[in-house]
Amino acid sequence: MKDMTPETEITLDDAIKFLWSEADILDRNDFDAWLPLWHGGHYIIPIGDEVTDFANNLNIVYDDAQMRKARAARLSGGFSISAAPPARTVRTLSRFVFTEEAPGAVTIRSALHVIEDKFGRQRMFAANVEHKLIATENGIRITQKVVRLLNSDGMLTSISYLF
Amino acid sequence: MTLDHFPQGPQDASYAPLVKGDRVATPMYEDPAIFDVEMEKIFGKTWVWVGHESEVPDKGNFKLSVVGTQPVIISHDRKGALHVLVNRCRHRAATVCEIKKGKTSSFQCPYHGWGYALDGSLRGVPYTEGYNTDFDKKDYGLKKLKVETYQGMIFASFNMDVEPLEDFLGNAKPWIDLFMKQGGGFPVKTLGEHQFKVPMNWKIQLENTTDAYHFPVVHKSFMQSLDGEATQQFSFLEDDDGWVEDLGNGHSVMVMMPELNDLDDNLDAPIPERFQALAETLRADYDEDQVRRIVRAVGGCGFNLNLFPNAACSLSFFRILRPVSVNETEIRHIALGMDGGPEAANQMRMRLHEHFQGPMGFGSPDDAEVWERVQRGSAGGGDLDVMVNRGKGLEETSENGLPKGDISAETGMRAAYAKWQEMMA
Ligand code: FES
Ligand SMILES: [Fe+2]
Numbered sequence: 001m002k003d004m005t006p007e008t009e010i011t012l013d014d015a016i017k018f019l020w021s022e023a024d025i026l027d028r029n030d031f032d033a034w035l036p037l038w039h040g041g042h043y044i045i046p047i048g049d050e051v052t053d054f055a056n057n058l059n060i061v062y063d064d065a066q067m068r069k070a071r072a073a074r075l076s077g078g079f080s081i082s083a084a085p086p087a088r089t090v091r092t093l094s095r096f097v098f099t100e101e102a103p104g105a106v107t108i109r110s111a112l113h114v115i116e117d118k119f120g121r122q123r124m125f126a127a128n129v130e131h132k133l134i135a136t137e138n139g140i141r142i143t144q145k146v147v148r149l150l151n152s153d154g155m156l157t158s159i160s161y162l163f
Numbered sequence: 164m165t166l167d168h169f170p171q172g173p174q175d176a177s178y179a180p181l182v183k184g185d186r187v188a189t190p191m192y193e194d195p196a197i198f199d200v201e202m203e204k205i206f207g208k209t210w211v212w213v214g215h216e217s218e219v220p221d222k223g224n225f226k227l228s229v230v231g232t233q234p235v236i237i238s239h240d241r242k243g244a245l246h247v248l249v250n251r252c253r254h255r256a257a258t259v260c261e262i263k264k265g266k267t268s269s270f271q272c273p274y275h276g277w278g279y280a281l282d283g284s285l286r287g288v289p290y291t292e293g294y295n296t297d298f299d300k301k302d303y304g305l306k307k308l309k310v311e312t313y314q315g316m317i318f319a320s321f322n323m324d325v326e327p328l329e330d331f332l333g334n335a336k337p338w339i340d341l342f343m344k345q346g347g348g349f350p351v352k353t354l355g356e357h358q359f360k361v362p363m364n365w366k367i368q369l370e371n372t373t374d375a376y377h378f379p380v381v382h383k384s385f386m387q388s389l390d391g392e393a394t395q396q397f398s399f400l401e402d403d404d405g406w407v408e409d410l411g412n413g414h415s416v417m418v419m420m421p422e423l424n425d426l427d428d429n430l431d432a433p434i435p436e437r438f439q440a441l442a443e444t445l446r447a448d449y450d451e452d453q454v455r456r457i458v459r460a461v462g463g464c465g466f467n468l469n470l471f472p473n474a475a476c477s478l479s480f481f482r483i484l485r486p487v488s489v490n491e492t493e494i495r496h497i498a499l500g501m502d503g504g505p506e507a508a509n510q511m512r513m514r515l516h517e518h519f520q521g522p523m524g525f526g527s528p529d530d531a532e533v534w535e536r537v538q539r540g541s542a543g544g545g546d547l548d549v550m551v552n553r554g555k556g557l558e559e560t561s562e563n564g565l566p567k568g569d570i571s572a573e574t575g576m577r578a579a580y581a582k583w584q585e586m587m588a
Binding site: 056070080 | 263354355356357358359360361362381383384385387388493498506509510513514516517518521522523525527528529530531532533535539
């Protein structure tokens with residue numbers, strides 16, 4: 001990885017490589033690798049397409065750093081029947097677009113498809129994902145991630161992995 | 164052959180003997196014919212929870228819901244009355260509304276344009292001249308259900324001769340009254356909901372609402388995510404002050420934290436550590452009595468109240484089940500808050516709800532997993548029974564003259580199955 005400072009421009013290529021590596025980490029349920037990708041901020045799966053005031057609405061997930069850590073511990077601790085073992089997942093992230101660009105900070109929107117398998121039955125999810133990324137001396141970090149699932153305000157299923 | 168001698172279909176079989184007191188027969192989870200009869204004899208006959216008044220607060224508001232497997236619309240008409248209408252055009256059956264929730268002055272069918280008022284009456288028919296003179300719009304209103312409310316909860320029934328709602332709720336009423344105290348002095352309103360479907364029979368969820376026995380096993384990873392004080396609170400299986408009580412009519416209550424049954428009590432008790440920051444925020448706008456009342460309400464009640472056949476007032480939220488087919492059930496976890504109450508308090512209630520409930524909570528996915536496992540397991544050993552005998556023979560008699568077991572007793576399940584048996588006879 002190239003050297004970075006908080007002022008370094010994040011190119012589309014940098015951002016895509018980062019998101020693909022995050023996707024690979026999540027398909028491997030490697031939460032020890034996932035948590036350090038963050039720099040504060042919230043991991044959010046809202047209900048409904050329009051919501052922007054996440055704190056004042058009910059979400060599917062609204063995790064600050066502490067909740068992310070607790071969630072990772074739950075999913076990897078071996079005491080959660082739904083996550084021991086979890087459904088296996090294969091995901092694809094594509095259709096990347098920068099929606100905001102500033103020195104050392106970008107917002108990138110992408111399309112996510114996830115297929116999970118458990119008990120031999122497969123389920124499919126699709127989402128629009130928005131990452132806010134910053135450049136730091138340690139490389140790119142996430143300051144906010146919003147996963148807008150299709151049918152987020154409809155009937156879903158239980159989910160024991162991360163998007 | 165006259166109609167009197169028409170062959171009797173399987174719907175005339177009585178399934179009542181499948182409930183055997185302390186156990187139930189496996190086909191109750193597995194047999195699609197039983198499911199069909201349940202939809203007719205239970206969901207087609209009794210009071211079914213459809214919504215909360217805060218979901219349709221104003222005139223013109225509507226919300227889609229379901230009674231059994233039938234799509235309905237809850238509508239709040241111009242005069243303030245609530246209606247529950249089958250979402251099916253009386254012409255050739257198209258749904259007249261597919262918007263989940265909103266405000267309107269009428270429902271218009273998209274197929275040939277029949278228009279219905281908020282009370283379901285048919286108002287407009289395009290090109291009426293194509294109908295004979297004996298066509299009367301009065302005969303073609305949307306099909307209506309009987310509607311009654313209790314403490315803001317809206318119930319509907321296809322049975323026009325059903326007993327009054329308050330009689331049906333009976334001994335559950337005082338518990339509902341206690342549950343609604345979590346408004347903390349404000350009216351209770353819905354704050355959104357989590358929805359997920361599980362490949363299981365609906366009665367597996369019905370059983371679970373008063374199942375304390377599973378909690379330390381299934382929810383271990385949730386417990387591990389709590390601070391010391393909260394862990395203490397959820398260790399109700401180790402304490403011996405909780406209980407489960409049959410309330411009659413299929414209803415039951417499981418009391419996990421008796422000290423939280425009445426949220427107006429113990430207002431002088433020290434504020435738990437995890438609520439201290441909230442209390443400090445509230446002190447800017449409220450006096451100390453109000454702060455204590457609101458903070459105590461934020462944590463929710465200490466019990467799960469199961470209302471046969473499809474609703475529960477569970478600690479701090481509504482848990483609603485919707486049977487879809489013999490092995491598919493949809494679950495809604497509706498978050499509740501304080502209407503007009505402090506933003507910080509409602510935020511905390513939503514964060515607590517997100518922590519346990521819903522598709523990605525720290526609790527519900529583990530519930531969903533074991534429920535699916537019950538359905539998968541009951542594909543085997545169809546001659547074996549499902550045991551709900553825990554606590555049987557150890558029960559006391561409650562003030563209502565009904566069985567009362569210890570916290571982990573399966574008393575609530577037996578109560579629900581006794582009602583099932585009565586209605587399926
Ligand atoms: S089906 Fe509704 S108007 Fe024809
Ligand atoms: Fe549970």
